[in-house]
Amino acid sequence: MKFGKEFASQTVPEWLEAYMNYEYLKTLLEEILVIRRRQQTSTPENNNNNSRVPQRPSFKRKVSLFRAFSGLTNSTASRRHKEDEVIIVSEVKQRDEEHGASECQTNYQTVFLRSSEEGGDLESQFFRRLDHEFNKVINFYKSKVDEAVKEAKELNVQMDTLVALRIKVNNPSMEVISEQHQDHNKMASLDVLNRVKINATTETPRSTVRNVFNSLNVDLNYNKNELKNAQGKLKQAFLEFHEKLRLLKNYVFQNQMAFSKIMKKYDKITSRNASETYLEMVDESYLNQSDEVAKLIERVEASFIKHFCNGDRQRGMNTLRPKYKREKHRVTFFLGCFFGCSVALVAAIIVSIHTRDLLEGEGKTKYMNTIFPLYSLFGFLVLHMLMYAGNVYFWTRYRVNYSFIFGFKQGTDLRFKQVLLLTFGLSVLVLAAILANLEMEMDPETQSYKTYTELLPLGLVTVVFLLAICPFNILYRSNRFFFLVCLWHCICAPLYLVTLPDFFLADQFTSQVQLLRNVEFYACYYGWGDFKARDASTCNDSNVYKIISILVAVIPYWIRVLQCIRRLCEGRDSTQAMNGLKYLSTIAAVVTRTIYTQRRGTTMKIIAASTSGVATIFSTYWDIVMDWGLLCRNSENPWLRDKLILPSRSIYFIAIVLNVILRLAWMQTVLDFHEAPFLHRNALIAIVASLEIIRRGIWNFFRLENEHLNNVGKFRAVKSVPLPFSYEDEDKDL
Template sequence: MKFGKELASQMVQEWREAYMDYKHLKKLLKNILKSREKNALPSSVSRCGFSKRNSTLYRSFSGLMGRDNCAIKSEDEVILVNQVQPGSSENDWFYQTIFLKSSEDGGEEESHFFKILDDEYNKVLRFYKEKVKKVILQAEELSKQMDKLVSLRIEVYKPLMEQNVNHQEVESSDPEPEEGPAINIVQELGRSSENASEETPKCDDRGQDSPLWPASLSSLDHVKINIETNGPLTTLKKVIKSMKKSDITYRIEDLRRAEEKLRRAFVEYYQQLRLLKRYRSSNMSAFSKIMKKFDKITSRKASSSYLHMIDKSYLGSSDEVNKLIERVEATFVKHFSNGNRRKGVKLLKPRNKMERHRTSYLLGILTGCSVALVVGIIVAIHARGLIRHDGGEQYMNNIFPLYSLFGFIFLHMLMYGVNTYLWRQFRVNYTFIFGFRSGTELGFREIFLLASAFSVLTLVAVLSNLDMEMDPRTQRFQTLTELVPAGLVMVLLLITFCPFNIIYRSSRFFLIRCAWHCLFAPIYKVTFSDIFLADQLTSQVQAFRSLQFYICYYGWGDFKRRSNRCLESKVYEILYIVVAIIPFWSRVLQCLRRLFEEKDLKHGINSLKYLSTVVALVIRTIYGFRRGTFWKIMAASSSGVTTVFNTYWDIVMDWGLLQKTARNSWLRDKLLISNRAVYFVAIIVNILLRLVWMQLVLDFNEAPFLHRRSMIALVACLEILRRGIWNFFRFNDTSTTLPLQRKNFACITSWPRSSSIMKMPEQLTHCFKN
């Protein structure tokens, strides 16, 4: 792999602009090479300066014990690097290179190269200094939190320690209990109980608190535990009253929550340090590579001077990040893994999910089975003339809505699998954005595997239904034939809510939890995963209505005779509207919750967008039942307004495009995809797919070759397709990141949800608030 591609693969996408522009500098070197070839200047050099042999033959002999003939002489110096400080701050220091051969042929291009090189280096140096300063501040904040955590441990386990001291002789005859965090702390404090009155803990040479001295309890005098569980009780407490100082109690449950959240904060902070270390090494390698290329092309020896400057500068000589990494490892091993270094380092470092060949193998088999089943269904339909069959209309009105549910779910799973594949290709860290537990997230292969298995299950049910219906030998099993779709729904529900650790249980439960939060949106704190799922559900209106039809068809309809009177019921019509607006109403409540907490007017406007969609959906549904000119005008006008509103919000607010003053005309400053045409195509496609649902309102859907049920299903599928496109561009760049604080993920850290490689804490909150 060429170094340019290797550098691009190692980049932290959020810091992409802060990396050295290796591609641009390499382009400048190519221009220099072309210029030298055009002017017949030497463009390469051997190990000991073969291209300059004629000039070296006439130099004085340096002796057998002299320096290497290839060493740089003072008269051979090409560049002079100066350190300039225009201001009083240390951050104002920058480096400026003077090219000493500018008077030679091609010297102007080389001088321009060093000017650009200096700009790139000063950019990298400035960014690195800022990041190091931030991680040092975060380290200080983490240290304060750790002091309070250790004090909290003493406060919580003090009764156990006293009990252990008072009954030490009695318990000495009993078997040794199993070691755990509580026992370890009690034993550690018991060894130094005589020093408990000391206010200031001693420190060892590593900067860690000494195990022979307990932490001071005075740090708990003016703090309270700031660990909020994401649930209805927490919300009610915040609305009714705030916790008073006199009500503060320290429980072992609070300690465990604090330990878990602070442990995760240490893991995320450690990942930031690793990324910063990799940023430094990648850029230093890039400068080394580009300077060696310069020497090779120009037959000069400027790399030694420039790389010597880099080694002496802050970028090359600073060691703060490495020291912080060592101290974080030592602290984590001591306080969160009971001194087991191997276990602690394993928890700190990210776990790479192993790709299994059996996943790809099963995916291929199930995909082939799906294709074969689709062909079999098409052949069965045409061979038996089911399209022209007398019961075709009855089938489309009763059976087709039942099976269309599975089609909507399969298409959404397929689009999500495509999204995960594209996010991975463009290095979007979707696992961190959603808050998936490391190592348990589903990759695109697993998602495609589930989708293919789901399709096989559905297609088998469809084919068996058709076969049982048309085969004279199974005519007496009419009830069993009609119950096949209901049985398939029951199987899917059993798999989804299965409590056993099979079929990706952690992912299934994560989905169930997010769906529960969406259903009770106002009383749960809003997280990005909840918002994302609610947005997906807004594109599954027809799926919700299909579920409602299941209940009506099998509960109140005559499914044995394949008939129903659902549309004749006023209750069904009302529920037909209510079921469709549930996901939109959930988004309204989520936006209002965020408006109340973050005091950002944008969330209020976003809630109005979803509210307008609710109004348009209600009026459009009434028009479908009532018809008439008045309802048609109302449906068309409301749908038009909400279509324009939603389209503008998709493109401008969610995608961050159509910015007049952007560096990329009518797009945005930072583009993850280099081909700008992709963004314009996505804008056009989004507008067209947003306008598709207007066909159902304006009656442009009268197609002789499509049944109305098929047209409704087709429009629903196009909406799912639009949502899949929206998903990709929603995560496409950091400028469109939704600023949600991850308080449910780490108690000490909160930061915006990033759309790219992990963005670490920029602001700090606390487990323990003063």
């Protein structure tokens, strides 16, 4: 692999703009190379008439050789060295306007001594840009080191408080805890607890309700629950801080390698010897001489091992070290097997239906009204998982750090092949159940077991549900647990702090309204319907069922309204109020459309069309402008945004058009397309629901791309973990 690609793959995505722009510098060198080759091809032509006149480079080399063997003194040799110099690098002190006039920052400036030669202007431009990149790297690194030092001081105070709290809670009779400090031991002081409050958590609905009436910071009660929560938060803070230090260390190494490679490439192209001078400056700069990060890493590791791993270094380092996932061959193997089985099962189902005319006459109507909704639930789920697998593939390809954005534990995020494995595994299970259902229905020997035939979809739902909540460490338990936690947060909204995974999942459910209605149909069909006779009239003709169907469709949007209210109250962000109004308009549209499909009437049709039109305009604007960050008139990319990840701008415009078109799928309701004779009503509903799932899959990519670019703009590469303790006074050097 070429260094340019390797360098790009090793960069921290959120810090990309802070790295040396290797590709741009390489393009400048390529232009210099073109000029050099042009000189080489033109020189023989100019010297055809006077071949005895030596070329200028050859004359310089002869003089250099003569002086090398002439036995001159050291002073003359020094003068010769100065004559061969290509660049001079110097330090320039400049005032730092951001931190006040009293502070100065050091910038490096390179003077190119051969600018009068042909092509010298381009080489001067190369060194000016090289200086710009180096100063950018130095200043960014200094700012991050300063942040790290401040965070280390804060963690040190927090750790002292935790140690004191451990002593207070455990209350050992003969326990002595000492801390190594300035070459002598000191006793852990309990006085720190007199000026400390514990930051109240909002991790449970009960604590949220309690915090409405109390302050965010509460007095310590010195109980084990407080100790456990504080220790968990501080441990996570140490892990994130260590990750940040590790990224900084890698940042220095990668940039040093980049400067070394680009200078050696310059020497090779120009036949000069400038890399030695420039790289000597790089070695003597803050980038190489600073050892704060290395010392902080050692201290963090020592403190973490001592206080969180009982001195077990191996266990501590295993926890601190980054966990990388390796591609397993069995994932690819089983993915291929499940995909092949899915294709074979689909072909078998089609052949079985066609040869036996199963969907003709009265049997077709019964099947489409009962069995089709039962199995289409899994079709919606499989389609959504396919879209998510596509999202993961393109997020990975274009280096969108979805694992960090969602907050997955390190090494637990699913790659697109693993998502596809689950998707096709589920499809094999569903398709096998459908084929078995068809075969059992047509086989004379199984006619007496018709009840068990009808219970097959319910059994399939039960199996999938049990696999989802299985407590054993199989089928990606950490991911299943993460999903269930986010689902619980959505159900309990607004009693939990709203994070991106929570509202992202709630948005997915707004595109799975038909799936939720199918779940309602399951409950009614097997609870109150006559499933033995394959009769769903008890459900479809019930007014109570129709009312519940409206409520079920409203639930996902109402959850989002509650989440917007929670975020508005916490962040005082006015855009969340507008976002909540958007979901309220969608609720009005969903309710009126559902009532129109049940009761009809011209007035209801006008109301449904009006509310749906308003909701569509509102939601489309929000998708494109707020969630995707597009349609910026004065951006570098007209009507898009300044920073784009995808290589072609046309893809963004295509996505905008598709989003608008797919959002208009509701028009089939008010235009009565569901009464088309060539397509059953439930089949049309399934197609429209599938289009909404596809729209949501497209939305997912650009929504996370925009979130990633926001993190890039703030250079946010690690999670900010809330610390467990706060202090009554500002002086924390206890």
